[in-house]
Amino acid sequence: MTDLGATDLMEIHAVVKPADILTNLEKHRDRYIETLGDVKKIYEAQ
Numbered sequence: 001m002t003d004l005g006a007t008d009l010m011e012i013h014a015v016v017k018p019a020d021i022l023t024n025l026e027k028h029r030d031r032y033i034e035t036l037g038d039v040k041k042i043y044e045a046q
Contacts, residue, residue: 025032
C-alpha cells in the first residue's frame with residue numbers, strides 16, 4: 001500500500017480496501033498492543 005500522506009479519511013476509503021488496511025495493521029499489531037498497555041499504565045498511575 002502506498003503512503004497516502006495527509007489524505008482525508010473519506011478519500012482514503014475510496015482507494016484502500018478494508019482488507020489492505022487489516023493487512024497493514026497486522027504488521028504493527030504488537031506495537032499497537034504495547035502502546036495500549038503503556039497508555040493503560042499511565043492512566044492507572046494517575
